[in-house]
Amino acid sequence: MSISETVALTAPQMRRIAAIDALRAPAYALAATMAGFATIAREAGFDVWMAVTTSALVWGMPGQVAFASLYSAGASLFIIFFAVTLANMRMLLMVVSAADMMHLHMHKLPLWRRVILMQCLAITSWAHLAVAETTYPRHLLLPYFQGFSLTLYASGMLGTVFGYFLPDMVPPDLLQIIIFITPIYIFLLIATARQKANRLAVAFGGILCPVFYPVAGEWSILLAGVMGGTLAIGYARFIAKWHLEERR
Amino acid sequence: MDDYGFWGSWLAVGLAAVGTFIWRFAGVLLASKIPAQSPLMDWVNTMAYAMVAGVLMLMLVHPTGILAASGLDDRLLGLVTGVGAMMLTKRLILSLLCGILMFAASLHLF
Numbered sequence: 001m002s003i004s005e006t007v008a009l010t011a012p013q014m015r016r017i018a019a020i021d022a023l024r025a026p027a028y029a030l031a032a033t034m035a036g037f038a039t040i041a042r043e044a045g046f047d048v049w050m051a052v053t054t055s056a057l058v059w060g061m062p063g064q065v066a067f068a069s070l071y072s073a074g075a076s077l078f079i080i081f082f083a084v085t086l087a088n089m090r091m092l093l094m095v096v097s098a099a100d101m102m103h104l105h106m107h108k109l110p111l112w113r114r115v116i117l118m119q120c121l122a123i124t125s126w127a128h129l130a131v132a133e134t135t136y137p138r139h140l141l142l143p144y145f146q147g148f149s150l151t152l153y154a155s156g157m158l159g160t161v162f163g164y165f166l167p168d169m170v171p172p173d174l175l176q177i178i179i180f181i182t183p184i185y186i187f188l189l190i191a192t193a194r195q196k197a198n199r200l201a202v203a204f205g206g207i208l209c210p211v212f213y214p215v216a217g218e219w220s221i222l223l224a225g226v227m228g229g230t231l232a233i234g235y236a237r238f239i240a241k242w243h244l245e246e247r248r
Numbered sequence: 249m250d251d252y253g254f255w256g257s258w259l260a261v262g263l264a265a266v267g268t269f270i271w272r273f274a275g276v277l278l279a280s281k282i283p284a285q286s287p288l289m290d291w292v293n294t295m296a297y298a299m300v301a302g303v304l305m306l307m308l309v310h311p312t313g314i315l316a317a318s319g320l321d322d323r324l325l326g327l328v329t330g331v332g333a334m335m336l337t338k339r340l341i342l343s344l345l346c347g348i349l350m351f352a353a354s355l356h357l358f
Contacts (some may be wrong), residue, residue: 025341040313050261054350057265067264074251080260085267090303095275096282100289105280118272123300164319172314177352179315181324183304184330184347188340190297191331197290198297203297210309224302229295236289236294240303 006136008129011143014136018147021132026124028157029181034156035163037064044072044101048164055160059122059153063088066218070166086218090225094126101129102141120149122156124182134194204228318355326351 009017021190034055042049046068067088071078095118099105104114125148133145167175190202205228212220252260282289291351308323315323330347337343 025344036313036315043313046257050257051262054264057261058268060268062306063268064262064274066261069312071252071257071260077256077260077263081263081267085270088268088271090296090299091268091271092275092278093292093299096279096289097293097296099276099279100282100284100293103284105284111276115273118276119269122270123303124294127300139317158354167334172317173355175314176318176355178346179313180318180351181344181348183307184327184351185340185344187301187304187327188330188334188343188347190300192334192338192340193295193297197294201294201297202301205301208298209302210305213306213310221299221302221306225295225299227303229291229293230297232298233287233291233294236300237290 006140009136009140011140014140015147017134017142019151021128022148022151022155026128026185027151028111029185030122030124030152030160031162033061033179033182034159035166036175037061038069038163039167039175040065041068042164043168044068046071047131048161049177051164052157055156058084058088059119059156060088060091061123077163083218087221089092089222091215091227092122095121098126098129098145101133102145104142105137106139107142117146117149120150120153122152123186125149125152127186130193130198131189195236196240197232199230200235201232204231318351322351322354325354 037055038051041064048056054064054067058067059163063084066083070083075083096119098121099114104117109117125145128148129141129145131140134150135167136144157235170178173187187202187206191199193202195200205224209220209224212223253321282292308327309320311318311323326347329350333343333346334340
């Protein structure tokens with residue numbers, strides 16, 4: 001569909017299309033990721049209600065994993081709070097970026113509705129919003145996000161419940177392959193971002209983070225994000241521009 | 249659960265939820281302050297991309313849980329295959345399949 005054909009879509013139609021988009025692949029991949037969390041949570045001593053509540057309220061994989069690992073180690077509540085807060089700091093930037101992509105200011109929603117909307121934001125829905133941005137007109141991106149992220153949220157909850165009881169049924173080799181899907185899927189999505197600066201940021205952030213990790217631990221995400229993002233925008237804005245002027 | 253008891257473990261869940269919620273809430277407040285299509289918004293975007301890429305690479309290079317049982321070479325081979333297929337074909341699901349299949353093959357063959 002071209003942009004001109006999609007302009008006539010109504011918001012409910014857009015939500016339905018987005019839900020179907022989510023069910024094409026990302027919903028299963030995400031359910032598998034949450035199933036992966038549930039297996040870690042079960043080993044850590046969570047009951048199934050705690051695992052589902054954590055998925056529902058935290059709704060951010062690195063924070064959830066940090067929580068479950070510290071819980072199993074018997075860390076203090078303060079350490080748990082601090083580590084989860086640190087691990088999910090990227091939410092701040094993702095929320096700002098997502099609000100910008102879906103032109104949230106155009107819709108004039110009350111604060112509580114914006115907060116509920118962003119509670120449903122996950123890496124997958126954020127990355128897909130960037131794809132939808134290139135296909136659909138701006139006023140439909142909010143309904144797109146609603147349909148997409150709610151479908152993901154529901155499958156994430158189902159995945160958590162399944163994952164909690166799954167290890168009894170699925171051989172570990174297959175489980176590994178299933179859990180491998182989400183990181184690769186999202187990586188392919190963001191590595192093909194439309195803007196060059198964003199693709200560069202993916203390359204820098206992806207290289208820097210595992211390099212920093214042995215030294216910086218959970219701080220490596222923040223460090224790699226700030227340094228990688230700054231290098232990328234710096235390169236795209238100044239150095240690439242300088243090349244352009246050279247050639248004239 | 250013995251370490252924390254019933255209330256302690258649910259308090260831990262609550263703290264984990266609050267620790268994430270504060271960033272989302274701050275993001276909602278901050279989003280209305282930053283003008284669209286400004287250099288500042290571009291910078292926020294590149295940092296968001298770099299952080300997400302970092303998180304994903306951490307999952308692949310230093311995984312936790314069941315994925316940790318696979319080898320680093322298996323996971324990186326899967327990633328490189330997926331990215332390579334994406335660059336050649338520009339087709340997401342096809343490239344994803346290539347990456348996953350390579351990972352699966354690498355797990356069992358090498």
